[in-house]
Amino acid sequence: MRLYTICVYLFLYIPIGVIALFSFNSGRHASQLMGFSTKWYGKALNNPFVMEALETSLIVALVSATCAAVFGTMAAVALQGIKGPVRTVFDGLIYVAVMIPGIVIGIATLIGLVTLFDQLNPLIAAIWPEGFKPPKLHMGMGSLIAAHTMFLMALVVIIVRARLAGMDRALTEASSDLYASPFGTFRQVTLPLIFPAILAGFLLSFTFSFDDFIIAFFVAGSETTLPIYVFSSIRRGVTPEINAIGTMVLTVSLIALIAAQILMRRGGKETK
Amino acid sequence: MTQRTRNWLLLAPAGTWFLVMLIVPLTVVLIFSFGERAPAGGVVPAFTFEQYANLPARWAAFKNTMTLAPVGTLAALLIAYPLAYFLAVRADPKWKTILLVLVIVPFWTSILIRSYAWIFLLGGRGIPALLGWFGLEGIRLINTPFSVLIGIIYGYLPLMVFPIFVNLDRLDKRLLEASSDLGAKPWRTFMQITLPLSIPGIATGCMLVFILLMGEYLIPALLGGGKVFFVGNALVDLFLQSRNWAFGSAVAVTLVVIMLITVTIYMRLINRLGASREDVSIM
Numbered sequence: 001m002r003l004y005t006i007c008v009y010l011f012l013y014i015p016i017g018v019i020a021l022f023s024f025n026s027g028r029h030a031s032q033l034m035g036f037s038t039k040w041y042g043k044a045l046n047n048p049f050v051m052e053a054l055e056t057s058l059i060v061a062l063v064s065a066t067c068a069a070v071f072g073t074m075a076a077v078a079l080q081g082i083k084g085p086v087r088t089v090f091d092g093l094i095y096v097a098v099m100i101p102g103i104v105i106g107i108a109t110l111i112g113l114v115t116l117f118d119q120l121n122p123l124i125a126a127i128w129p130e131g132f133k134p135p136k137l138h139m140g141m142g143s144l145i146a147a148h149t150m151f152l153m154a155l156v157v158i159i160v161r162a163r164l165a166g167m168d169r170a171l172t173e174a175s176s177d178l179y180a181s182p183f184g185t186f187r188q189v190t191l192p193l194i195f196p197a198i199l200a201g202f203l204l205s206f207t208f209s210f211d212d213f214i215i216a217f218f219v220a221g222s223e224t225t226l227p228i229y230v231f232s233s234i235r236r237g238v239t240p241e242i243n244a245i246g247t248m249v250l251t252v253s254l255i256a257l258i259a260a261q262i263l264m265r266r267g268g269k270e271t272k
Numbered sequence: 273m274t275q276r277t278r279n280w281l282l283l284a285p286a287g288t289w290f291l292v293m294l295i296v297p298l299t300v301v302l303i304f305s306f307g308e309r310a311p312a313g314g315v316v317p318a319f320t321f322e323q324y325a326n327l328p329a330r331w332a333a334f335k336n337t338m339t340l341a342p343v344g345t346l347a348a349l350l351i352a353y354p355l356a357y358f359l360a361v362r363a364d365p366k367w368k369t370i371l372l373v374l375v376i377v378p379f380w381t382s383i384l385i386r387s388y389a390w391i392f393l394l395g396g397r398g399i400p401a402l403l404g405w406f407g408l409e410g411i412r413l414i415n416t417p418f419s420v421l422i423g424i425i426y427g428y429l430p431l432m433v434f435p436i437f438v439n440l441d442r443l444d445k446r447l448l449e450a451s452s453d454l455g456a457k458p459w460r461t462f463m464q465i466t467l468p469l470s471i472p473g474i475a476t477g478c479m480l481v482f483i484l485l486m487g488e489y490l491i492p493a494l495l496g497g498g499k500v501f502f503v504g505n506a507l508v509d510l511f512l513q514s515r516n517w518a519f520g521s522a523v524a525v526t527l528v529v530i531m532l533i534t535v536t537i538y539m540r541l542i543n544r545l546g547a548s549r550e551d552v553s554i555m
Contacts, residue, residue, distance in 0.1 A: 005358045005371075008351065008429075012378055015389035015426065022392070071285040078282035081275065090283070093290045100298070101487020101531070103504045104524050107511055111304060111521070112297025150293035153286055182278070204380070211382035214489055214504075218511065227384050234388055234494060238395060246385040253381040261373055 072156025439473025
């Protein structure tokens with residue numbers, strides 16, 4: 001039994017470990033383990049395409065995780081005090097957002113937005129003042145951020161709601177009995193208690209957006225995110241540079257995940 | 273400002289966002305699936321079932337998905353169950369949390385990089401090259417159903433372990449003690465107590481993995497080398513290469529409908545099993 005467990009852990013971590021190991025290998029292939037070298041990192045970090053893709057990915061992840069954390073928390077707080085059809089509809093929306101496969105979300109966003117833009121662009125051109133070039137709506141960073149935010153909002157609502165449900169109601173009641181305004185209660189009682197959950201939701205959202213390939217593949221237009229860059233490089237052939245990029249991507253996710261885990265656990269203990 | 277208005281204002285951004293980025297796009301897909309292909313690549317509005325009648329053209333993708341998704345789910349279950357059992361029942365409580373976190377963490381890291389790791393390992397210069405030193409020449413691992421299956425198990429194992437662990441962890445351990453006190457052998461205790469009681473966890477894990485697998489694109493694209501392709505790969509081809517949006521929409525709608533049917537059947541099954549579980553606990 002114990003041996004079996006060790007084997008499964010080896011299965012889970014050997015491939016990741018091999019990538020990390022070979023990213024520091026000066027040889028080119030898995031069968032050529034040579035000396036220690038950081039040259040592939042240097043090569044990756046000096047590649048302008050990699051840096052540009054990294055920048056796009058970071059901006060998209062930061063903006064969409066922030067929007068998702070803010071709007072998702074707002075919705076979660078409101079849903080706490082609502083019953084009836086509105087709540088049922090929202091529960092349904094969240095369920096659909098989480099259950100529909102990423103590839104279908106990507107496709108739907110692509111054709112939905114392209115159709116919408118095709119309708120809007122002539123309108124904008126018509127009302128734009130003569131002599132100025134009218135802006136043209138197109139798929140790109142904006143559509144990618146919007147698509148990610150939609151999915152991540154559902155995730156944040158789920159996480160924050162679980163925290164709100166575990167919160168002691170007596171605290172908010174006591175606060176309003178002591179004549180705190182609803183906003184005062186929220187700022188001084190609710191927010192500090194749910195803040196770890198919001199931060200955890202933000203970090204999970206950030207990792208998801210940073211790692212997402214399939215939605216970005218459809219929605220990013222001419223922009224290249226880091227996963228899209230890695231995917232097309234793999235298609236061209238395996239190079240040690242990908243090992244270095246892969247190791248860096250895994251490290252970013254791991255740091256965010258560990259932080260999220262710590263926050264969720266610490267948050268869980270305080271209310272008990 | 274009343275509480276009602278405040279709640280509406282708080283819900284407004286998320287609600288609008290869901291409407292514009294989820295409901296409207298999904299409706300467009302549904303409408304397009306009944307449309308006709310325009311010469312330029314767009315869709316001519318129409319009401320025809322032509323696209324659905326054309327579905328057999330992508331039969332291979334559906335067949336692959338509907339074979340490899342259940343097989344992958346089952347393989348993941350067989351590997352995950354003993355691990356979940358060990359973590360929930362046997363592991364030292366001191367190490368339990370950290371061991372569980374170590375299983376879940378890979379799931380939240382990039383599936384692209386994790387699948388790439390297997391290209392690196394299974395590709396011609398990875399494990400096959402190592403086997404070559406031992407005289408086993410010419411073994412092909414990458415771009416086979418086997419490599420896709422490995423990728424699937426590797427990618428979705430954490431998602432299978434978690435619900436089963438939660439279920440087994442909540443299981444009343446006194447039942448197991450009672451069983452052994454009454455002279456049952458460990459194997460019999462497992463078959464008659466532990467396994468039946470963990471069926472809800474198994475069902476949840478299988479459903480989660482199966483649903484995600486049905487929409488999978490990356491694993492077959494990277495590890496199947498164009499020979500093993502899923503519905504997801506057909507969708508990428510239809511939308512990004514051949515630009516047949518009407519037919520692509522019909523394929524996407526069909527995929528979602530198959531998923532919904534599967535989920536409904538699963539839910540029914542779980543409810544029935546849940547009822548029988550009540551009987552066990554009463555006994």
